[in-house]
Every structure is written in structure tokens, then in C-alpha cells.
Amino acid sequence: MIKSMTGFGRCEVQEGQRKITVEMKSVNHRYLDVAMKMPKKLNFFEAAIRSELKNFIQRGKVDLFINYEDYTQTNVCVKYNRELAEEYLKYLNQMAEEFSLDNDVRVSALSRYPEVLTMEEQTVDEEKLWKLLEQAIKGAAQGFVETRIKEGENLKNDLLEKLNEMLGHVDFITERSPQIIAEYRQKLRDKVKDLLEDSKVDENRLLTEVTIFADRVCVDEELVRLRSHIEATKEALIQGGSIGRKLDFIAQEMNREANTILSKSSDLEISNRGIELKTEIEKVREQIQNIE
Numbered sequence: 001m002i003k004s005m006t007g008f009g010r011c012e013v014q015e016g017q018r019k020i021t022v023e024m025k026s027v028n029h030r031y032l033d034v035a036m037k038m039p040k041k042l043n044f045f046e047a048a049i050r051s052e053l054k055n056f057i058q059r060g061k062v063d064l065f066i067n068y069e070d071y072t073q074t075n076v077c078v079k080y081n082r083e084l085a086e087e088y089l090k091y092l093n094q095m096a097e098e099f100s101l102d103n104d105v106r107v108s109a110l111s112r113y114p115e116v117l118t119m120e121e122q123t124v125d126e127e128k129l130w131k132l133l134e135q136a137i138k139g140a141a142q143g144f145v146e147t148r149i150k151e152g153e154n155l156k157n158d159l160l161e162k163l164n165e166m167l168g169h170v171d172f173i174t175e176r177s178p179q180i181i182a183e184y185r186q187k188l189r190d191k192v193k194d195l196l197e198d199s200k201v202d203e204n205r206l207l208t209e210v211t212i213f214a215d216r217v218c219v220d221e222e223l224v225r226l227r228s229h230i231e232a233t234k235e236a237l238i239q240g241g242s243i244g245r246k247l248d249f250i251a252q253e254m255n256r257e258a259n260t261i262l263s264k265s266s267d268l269e270i271s272n273r274g275i276e277l278k279t280e281i282e283k284v285r286e287q288i289q290n291i292e
Contacts (some may be wrong), residue, residue, distance in 0.1 A: 001149055001152060001153065001238060001240040002055060002152040002153075002155065002156050002240045002241070002243060002291055003062040003145070003148040003149055003151075003152040003242075003291070003292040004148050004149075004151035004152040004154075004155055004290050004291065004292070005026060005027065005028040005029065005059055005148070005290050005291065005292050006026060006027055006028065006060075006147075006151055006290060007023070007024075007025065007026050007060075007144045007145070007147040007148035007151070007242070008021045008023075008137075008144060008146070008147050009022075009023070009024050009140040009141055009142070009143035009144025009145070009146075009147065010022065010140055010143060011075065011134065011135075011136045011138075011139030011140035011142075011143065012022075012136070012149045012243075013132055013135045013136040013138075015132055016060050016072075017069070017071040018068075018069070018129075018132060019068075019069045019071065020067070020068050020132055020133055020136040020243055021066070021067040021069075021136065022064070022065070022066050022067075022133075022136040022140040023064075023137070024062055024063065024064045024065070024140050024141065024144050025062070025063050025144075025274050026057070026060040026061055026062040026063070026144070026148075026250065027060065027061050028059075028060060028289050028290050029060050029061035030059070030060070030245075031059060032053075032054070032057055032058060032059055032060060033060070033061045033062065034050060034053060034062045034064060035061075035062070035064065036049065036064045036066070037063075037065050037066070038064075038066035038067075038068070040063070040067045041064070041068070042066060042068060042129075042133065042140070044126065045129075045130060045133060048130065048134075049064070049133075049137060052134065052137055052138070052141070053137070053141060055141075056141040056144065057141070057144075057292075058144050058146075058242045058292055059242065059244060059245075059292045060292065063281055065136070066136075066265045071156055072189075077117075077120070078117055078119060079117070079118045079141050079262040080116070081115055081116055081117075081118070084113075084115055084116055085110055085111075085113070087114045088110060088116065089110065089212065092105050095274075099139070109229070111244075123178075129274075131240045137245075146181075148218050148273075148292065152291065152292070154271050155287055155290060155291060156238075157235075158236045158287065159284060159287055159288070160234060160237060162280050162283055162287075163230050163233055163234050163284070166226075166230055166277060166281070166284075167227065168218070169273045169274075169276050169277045169280070170223055170226055170227050170230070170277070171221065172269075172273050173223060173261065173270050173273050174223050176267065176268070176269055176270055176273075177218070177219060177220070177223075180266070180267050180270070195214050214262055218264070219260070219264050219265075220260045222261050222264075223261070224259045225253070225256040225257050226254055226258065226261075226277075229250050229253050229254045229257070230254065233247055233250050233251075233284075234252055236250075242287060242292050243291060244289075244290075244291035244292050247288045247291060248285070248288050248289070251281060251284055251285040251288055252285075254281050254284075254286070255278065255281050255282075258274060258277045258278045258281055259278070261274050262275070262278070263275070273291075
């Protein structure tokens with residue numbers, strides 16, 4: 001099977017008062033490029049997340065979104081900074097004495113001074129949190145891969161159809177090429193007869209001219225290589241795997257052979273087929289860009 005580089009996956013995992021939601025989507029890219037958006041408290045797991053994703057994805061630009069919700073009552077606690085409160089009180093008493101003011105400091109007022117009372121999150125059990133996060137990531141990744149496989153199958157079928165059309169063009173050019181030589185020979189013979197009227201045509205000279213023409217327009221090697229590239233692409237698609245880069249290289253070679261065939265062509269029908277070939281090859285190359 002082959003995989004498209006376009007995919008989407010989502011998974012939500014809840015355990016007690018904690019819930020993690022993971023969403024991921026991707027587009028085509030030459031390499032694996034993962035961009036993450038998640039709460040700061042999960043940044044510690046970034047390396048582990050990237051390592052886990054490599055088990056599911058080889059290529060593509062992936063956007064990963066992680067949302068973490070924690071509604072446990074013990075999630076936060078109040079911390080009292082006695083030393084700081086004592087420092088505040090010391091200076092307040094000193095100010096009252098120096099400026100002959102009434103010291104009206106109450107506990108409620110002192111508690112509102114900066115950093116006297118602070119809210120702190122409780123230490124999270126990283127192992128438990130990672131198990132929850134890992135479960136969500138695997139769930140999203142599995143759904144993500146399923147969408148890639150489904151689209152990859154559609155890509156494969158469409159590409160196989162286009163490759164068969166290309167083989168049809170190659171077959172036509174293969175059959176048409178010898179006819180061009182025969183037609184050129186007859187045209188040359190008729191032209192020479194018209195010029196020499198009743199004089200005898202020099203067959204040796206005629207053969208030499210036809211041979212030179214045949215050598216100039218011969219595309220046998222290009223057709224053999226092009227057919228081989230098309231068959232190799234079909235075989236790779238059927239075998240499956242991470243074949244995107246390989247197929248992109250083969251498509252470049254196919255385009256090179258089609259260009260050579262066009263440059264050598266002196267026949268309108270072959271030129272038209274050559275243009276059709278290049279058009280199909282370009283379509284194939286565009287779709288190959290989406291294969292992992």
C-alpha cells in the first residue's frame with residue numbers, strides 16, 4: 001500500500017479529571033517536518049512525541065495540536081511566604097514609628113501584598129501524564145495514517161490509469177516510427193523522379209539519404225527507456241511503501257525521454273502524441289508529490 005502525505009487524525013483521552021485532545025494534519029513536504037502547539041507544561045515531552053510520531057510518519061509537513069485539561073481539586077495549592085510577610089511587617093512598623101503614624105496593618109491587608117500568598121500547581125506525575133499523552137498521540141496517529149492510506153489508494157488507482165494512457169502513446173509512437181521512414185523514402189523517390197523525369201533513380205544515393213534521415217529521427221532507445229520507466233513506476237505503486245522520492249526521480253527521467261522524442265520528431269502525429277505524453281507525465285509528477 002502507498003500513503004498520501006495529506007491526512008488528518010484526532011483522538012481524545014480522559015482519565016479521571018484529566019483530559020488530553022490531540023489533533024494532527026499534514027500536507028506534502030520533502031522531509032518530515034513537525035510543528036507542535038501545546039501547553040507549556042507538556043513541553044518536557046516534545047522529544048518523546050517526535051520519536052513516537054516517527055513510528056507512523058516518514059514524510060510530510062505535520063501540524064500537531066495538543067490540548068490538556070485538568071480539573072482535579074488538588075491541581076493547585078496556596079503557598080505562604082512567611083519570610084516575605086515578616087519583611088513587609090518589619091518595614092511597615094518602621095514607617096509607622098518614623099512618621100508617627102498609626103499602624104493599622106491587618107492580616108487581610110498583609111496577605112494581599114505581592115508574593116505573600118501565591119498559587120502553585122502541584123507536581124504532576126510525569127510517568128502517568130506521559131501514558132495518557134502517549135495514548136492520545138497513538139490514537140490520533142492511527143486515525144491519521146488511515147486517512148493517508150485511503151487517499152493513497154485513490155492516488156495509486158488514478159496514477160495507474162494515467163500510466164496506462166502513457167503506454168498507449170508509447171505504443172502508437174513505436175508503431176508509427178517505421179512508417180515515417182517508409183513515407184520519407186517514398187516522398188524522396190517521387191521527388192527525385194519528378195526532378196529527373198525519366199532518368200533512373202540512384203538507389204544507393206536514395207538509401208544513403210533515407211539512412212541519414214532514419215538515424216536523425218530514430219527514438220527507439222528513448223521509447224525503450226520510457227516504457228521501462230513506466231513499468232517500474234507501476235510496479236512500485238503495486239508494491240507500495242515509502243516510494244514518493246523514488247517515483248519523483250523516475251518521473252524526471254520520463255520527462256527527459258519525452259523531451260528527446262519531441263525534439264527528434266518531424267511527424268505531426270508523433271509530435272502530438274509527444275505533447276500528450278509530456279502532459280500526462282506532468283500530471284503524474286504533480287500527484288507523486290503527494291505520495292509519502
